[in-house]
Amino acid sequence: MNCFITLFKNELKLNIRNMNMVIFSIIMPLIVLVILIFIYGTETLVEGTKYNFIEQSFGALCTISICASGLMGLPLLISEYRERKILKHFQVTPVSPQKLLIIEFIIYVTYCVVSTLTLFLVSILFLKIKIYGSLATFLGSWILTMVSTLSIGIMVGGIAKNTKSVSVIASILYFPALIFSGATLPFEIMPNVVQKIISYFPITQGIQLMKATFLGLPIENIKLPIIFMVATTLICFSIAIKFFRWE
């Protein structure tokens, strides 16, 4: 346990010192929130509904940090550690690969938690937002979205050949996820084709689920996104652990 805490503390400190994730995972979602407040104001309701804009897109805002952590930060970190032979150094110590992966995983979970909390606090401070659905189901869908996205990251970092290919794959996953899934731009305005393709991202499923649970909308076919995200998580994790390489 002592080992776990020391490793977690140290790795988190190093990660924060690097600043990339602080910017992309914590500051950027806040900037998007502030821009949305400026554009739509604090009072305006979304046409034909009783919700304001932030209430409608709170779930989507939360996924900005999830995308940055899971599709950028985590896979890049794992491949960098391998390429710089830091993992090789760990290979000749008693630590297990599972433990290392879980510690890095929890670090990126921490970013997601901090981001969601700050978004929530700022939203409450500047405008009245209200969870129309239930907090528990919203948190449930948030956790599902986060875990499934991070598992993709662990898999990509685990199996990609080198840091260069990871940054290519990460960009291919990160930018479409950020732009088309509804994280920054509303999913509904996307052309039909894009909507169809992007529906296969667990993050899109997650955003829809979070939106529905936040606003208390009826969810048709709730099983489908849940099964989809759980399956993604299980498959990605098993691949990551099975094909783990130190070097």
Next chain:
Amino acid sequence: MKYVIEVKQLSKSYKNLIAVDRINLSVKRGTIYGLLGANGAGKTTTIECILGIKSSDSGTVSILGHNPIKERKYLYQKVGVQFQESNYQPEIKVFELCQEISSLYKSPSDWKKLCKQFGMNDKIKNTIKNLSGGERQRLSIILALIPNPEVVFFDELTTGLDTEARYNIWKILYQLKTKGLTIFLTSHFMDEVEMLCDEICIMKKGKAVFYGTVKYAKQISNCAKFEDAYITLSREEIK
């Protein structure tokens, strides 16, 4: 268990190159064993196969009676390793790395004491990327000793160090040896090998061309200086 490290008929080849060719090594407890050879002779591949980092094509390896691949977690509680080129997390500081490595072991040595011994006391708050080559080398030796190991591997023990630092390290290793530590090292410095090693193996193009003591190497090559003996032996054609 007579031998702490036992390697039998170890072979490893890459695509079209035989890097290690039927090497046999046995290292007794409390001795220092030196693996010598030119660059590219196969020393590092041999060490990596012994440590289980690379899988060998054939042959067997045991450290402290255990298989380094199958019993990795158990074995590495008692084994310390220094690599030729060590890389660490970017931005990490000396004390953070020492803390992190210490936390992995059940009964680690006091890393602060080790830092003092190796003259790194005033550097513990520095970032590793700002250390000089010699300081990094000393740090990598400290890290290999943090586990409080029964066996320690050094790949290029004192490369990049000044005379005084080298002398200091020899002294410390000699003390550790008398306390029962088994040391396996590679080196390009013949004075170091002569001073420290109880037994040596000279490799050439993946094959062992000499096994024995430094004294024996001088005897069979008819040289007064070990440096000359090494050159003679490593020049010999492989039978």
